[in-house]
Amino acid sequence: MGFVRAKTTGFNAILPTRDDPWKALVLRGDQAAFINQGGLLSEGPLLQSYGGQLAGIPEPFASCSDAAFEVRVTAYPRRAIFVAGDLCLDWVWGVGAKYQGPISSHPEFGRHIPPAYLSDIDTVMGLPNVPYRTMLFKGDRCAIIEWGDKGRGCYYEGPLTGLNEQGWKKLPADMKGGFDHAALLQAPNVYYQTLLVKGDRALFLDWGTGPKVVGSYAEVAAGLGALPADYRKPRLPAAGRFSGIADDVRLDLRVDLEGTLPVVSGDLFTVSDGSYYNSFVLDADQAVTLPATVTGIAKYAVTTGRTLVSVEVDTLAPGGTATLTRSAPDGTNLTTFTCSYVSRFLRTIDFEIDYVAGTEPVTQYATTDHPRPPGLAKRIMTAQAAFADAGVELRTAGIPNEVSLEGAGANLQWSDAELHAAMVSQFSLHRDTQQWKLWGFIANRYGEADEVSTTDGIMFDYLGESFQRQGLAIFYDTAKRFGYTGKREGLFSWTHEIGHALNLLHSWQKDPPELLGPLEGHGDLSFMNYADEYWGGPDGQDGDREAAFYNAFTWTFTAAELRHIRHGFYRHIVMGGDAWSTNSAHKGALAQNTPAPSESGLRLEVSSKDVFSHGEPVTAEIKLSLDGSTPTAQATAGLKPGGDRLVLLVTDPAGHTGPFTPVARACGASRRVTLDAGTPALYHSAYIGFGAGGFTFDQPGTYTLQARYHAPDGSTVTSPDHVVQISPPADENDKAAGDLLMGDQQGMLLALLGSDAPQLSDGNAALDRLIADHPDHPLAVYALMAKGTNAGRHFLTLTENGVEVRTADTDTSIEQLGTVVETTLDPTIDAGVDNITLNETMRRLARAHARAGDLKQADVVLDQLVDTFRDKDVPPPVLATIVEQAETIRAQLHPQAAPPQ
Structure with missing residues (x-):
């Protein structure tokens, strides 16, 4: 997150000077236009301005400053602060840097900034007369700070209209906040006057009497109107959002003129x-120039007879209006909405962030840090800036909260269950509903304890059949191991996961072809x-693909993805709407x-069992092997259905086919594997009974499974169909036991292998009843596996005081997992x-014995693991893998022993 939000104007900042008459530098990248109130004086490189007094300003400030203000002190030489993202440069003109680093750490200024103003402020302005007095703008509020060695700190924070000066109380309705720029126009014997800029409109405000001029750049100040064309061109897409009400219906209207042809949705x-x-979307059949009318037959999310839509819009700016009519194609049944301008952004998302102590919030990236591909400007990139370019306002909600780990111990790893519980407890904006609210969490590591995870990001929140895609997490330790922290790759991963929360698939997962x-x-x-x-890249699959990507990447989405982000039907994109991959930018891999x-x-x-009983968890085994056409083949590990590589299609008894979507989807590094005589196959066992869409096999009957694997060469490997039969209950006892596994909470607990989350308490109670009331029923083993796995690991809970850890209950875990085995x-x-689940369970059981201090019994279980699969006559390469797994765990449990030879 940057200190200053993404601008809607074509220029980055206005740096007024104390010259009389008034003059100012208007910054755009590494260029600066020198203006006064009457016109343009000059334009050229920033570092050559004012006779070279700014020469030597380092990057990213020389090219990427997104705010600047003069430090109003009486002494000369002049002094100004340049802001680039969350960094600042305190520069003494003609001398050099007084301070360079995080703005929050500026020894005089940073400590006085209120927490709510440490990110995403609109602009900042120096004030005269009292040294070091500075005004920060955010929305319709402001903070005034008096800093320096003897400053009194922040002495006003509140609405702009709450300032003592009467002029602020007279701001017009469409210019009451959200300013891109504010520049003081100080002149001798004149009370405070300020130039305020918002998009392509400006306002000349006298603090005492009110607005003097409101209008276009040229109408307010000839110097602004004389800026070069690139300075006057809005940076955001040529688009706007409007809202209006008619007949008890509210319309949120988006008008997008960015592409070749207008789109209205x-x-x-x-x-x-x-x-x-x-929801509806209407594509125009010809280009327009505002004011204009766009008319045609719209496409709706839900069938309606009123498909004829006409939109009249005057301007995409504050004060603009749009009139929309909906009717039947013959013009009957007409409704008219008169809509007022809301924002230059087509959508606004409130984004709340928490992070664990010892990690760092995702930082910005200065595009000047690397050679830039054609089309990528010199600028500070943040997730907010990337989505602003896409027409979406990613608005910081509240203050990023650091979560204390005091007393929590080391090596904390977060499971899907813990992440969801953390979101529900800590996400202050969370509601089980559809809303433009998103939670981001920066945690330590992902996965089971002692597991070396390659997952650096995850989009989660799949509890039940709805209200999904509300949470995402980045795993700091993994990113640090990959070398991503504080670099462009870390910002890329963060933005990538936000894309998933907006229901975007990976580039190679889209379908139809x-x-x-x-x-x-x-x-x-x-x-x-x-x-x-x-x-x-020039070498295709064989070269340095990562370098080739960044050498060409301009930090954006594809046209189809932008279409989805800007104009996707409401439920297809809003957090809490459709399940992930359902109605995404593309359909997903369907049969x-x-x-x-x-x-x-x-x-x-x-493969799987041919027949499953009522309520029995359905587990499928995925096998990827050589087909005999070649002695070796390249593969990528990752056979989890719904992951990066594999989709599992399920056809139900009614003939409907759709992909199985797991309860969480993770992103991470791809591990390449060469299949050969020594490693002829890869295996994965997946619980597919419950996913993001609820229960997969909720009715008795015949189901068909087909898997599709995205091979490293880009082709799709398709499995033969596998038929699964779900039987009805055999008797009342069978029905009673099966019913205890058929609730959504029980399905989630099986998918997560247990959880302490309070919102799953009813599900845990049902599993306990199954174990207590039906101990001899075959289904009891699945309840024991979920409960025993969860008992054998810690459970992390976020509270107001930090992370609380429920330590592993090894006695319960040993008892329950031992019964499963x-x-x-x-x-x-x-x-x-x-078999695969048995392998995993026995390894968990060995770890539980070790945590209980019984290393001898842990070794017994590991020996039993190897003997069990040797007796099952599994193929030699599979047995060799199991032996390696057992010995790896043994070495971890006996760190003083020599590693296995």
């Missing part, structure tokens, strides 16, 4: 209860690609689009878990 809500009920970008999507220069999955045959040398198979290995009963 809108969402409709019932005023009486606030509920959403429809004709909607993929170049090189099967791997050629996309987009936030939704992976840099190491980019094939568009009606059969991929071309793969020549990757790989075979994909899906014992039941599965008992040849006299037909119950238990599949």
Whole structure:
């Protein structure tokens, strides 16, 4: 996050001087226009301004300053502060830097800034007469600070209209805040006068009497009107948001003139209860110049008879209006909305952020830090700036909160269950509803304890069948291991996860194939690609893909992704709307689009039990192996359904086909594997009974599974169909036991392998009843596995005082996981878990014994693990992998012992 928000103007800052008559430097990148009230005096490099007194200003300030103000002290030489993101440069003209670093750490100024003004302020302005007096603007509020060695700090914070001077109380309705720039016009014997700029409009305010002139640049100050064209061109997309009410319906209207042809879209809500009920989008058939009318047949999210839409709009600026009519194609059943201008942004999202102590909030990136590709300006990039370029205001909600780890111990890793519980407890804006609110969390690591995770980001929040995509997390320790922290890669990952929260898929996951970008999507220069999955460089797949990506990337989304972000139907994009990948920018990999045959040398198979009983968790095994056409083949680990590589299509008894979406989707590094005689196959066991859309197998009948794997060569490997039968309950006891696993909370607990989250308490109670009332039923083993796994690990809970840790209950974990293993290995009963899940459970059981201090029993379990699968006659490479897994854990549990040879 930057100290100053993304500007809507074509220039970055106004730095007024104390010259008489008034003059100012208008900054745009590394250029500066020198103006007075009467006209343009000169334009050229900033560092050559004022006879070279600014020469030597370092990057990023020389090119990327997004605010500047003079320190109003009586002594000369002059002194100004330049702001670039969250950094500042205190520069003495003609001398050099007095301070350079984070603005919050400026020894005189930073400590006086109120916390709410440490990020995303609108602008900053020096004030005269009293040394070091500075005014910070944010929305319709301001803070006035008197700093320096003897300053009294912040002595006013409140509404602009609350200032003592009467002029601020007379601001026009469309210019009461949200200013891009504020510059003091000081002159001898004249009370304070200020030039305020908002988008392409300006205001000349006399603090005592009120506005003197309001209008275009040229109308307010001839010098502003004489700026070069690039300075006067708005930086944001040529777009605007309007709102109006008619017949108990509120319309949020978006008018977008950015592309070749205009696009108009809108969402409709019932005023009486606030509920959403429809969206539309209308593509114009010809270019327009405002004022203009766009008319045509609109496409709606929900079928309606009033498809004829006409929009008249005068200007995309404060004070503008838009009139929309909806009617049947013959003009009957007409409704007219008179809409007032709301914002230059097409959507506004409130983004709340928390971070764990010892981590750092995601920082900015100065595009001057690396060679810039064509089309990328010299500027400070933040997530807010990236989405502003897309027409979306990512507005900081509240103050980023640091979460204390005092007393929590070391090596904390966060599970999906803990992340969701943290969001519900800490996200102050969280509601189980559809709303433009998002929570970001910077945590330590992801995954189970002692697991080495490659996940650097995750978009989560899948509790139940709705209200999803409200939370995301970045994992600092993993990013640090990859070398991403404080660099462009860290900002890229953060922005990428926000894209997922807006229901965007990865570049190579889109379907049907004709909607993929170049090189099967791997050629996309987009936030939704992976840099190491980019094939568009001079060497394609064989070169340094990450370097090739950043050498061409202009920090934006593709045209189709921008279309979704700006004009996607409300439920398709809003947080809490459609489940992730449902109605995303592209459809997702659905069965009606059969991929071309793969020549990757790989075979994909899906297997499971043929028949599952009522309520029984459905687990599928995914196997990727050589197909026999070649002795070796390249593969990428990652066979989790709904992940980066594999989609699992499920066809239900009614014939409907859709992808299984897991309860969380993670992003991280791709591990390449060479399949050969020594490693002929990769395996993964996935619980697919419950996902983001709720229960997958909620009715008895015949289901068909088909997996599709995105191979490293870009082809799609398709598995043969696998048929699964879900049986109805055999009797009342079978129904009672199965019903105890069929609630949404129980499904989530099985997917998360247990949780302490309070919002899942009813589900945990149901699992406890299953264990207590039906101890001998085959389904009890699944409740024991979820409960035992959760008991065997810590559970992190965010509170107002920091992170609280519920330590592992090793006795309960050993008892419950031991029962799972014992039941599965008992040849006299037909119950238990599949082989891969058994392997994972036995390794968890060994760790539980070690945590309890019984290393001898941990070794016994690891020996039993190897013997069990040796007795099962698994293929030698599989057995070798299991042996390696067991010995790796043994070495971790006996750190003093020599590593296995």
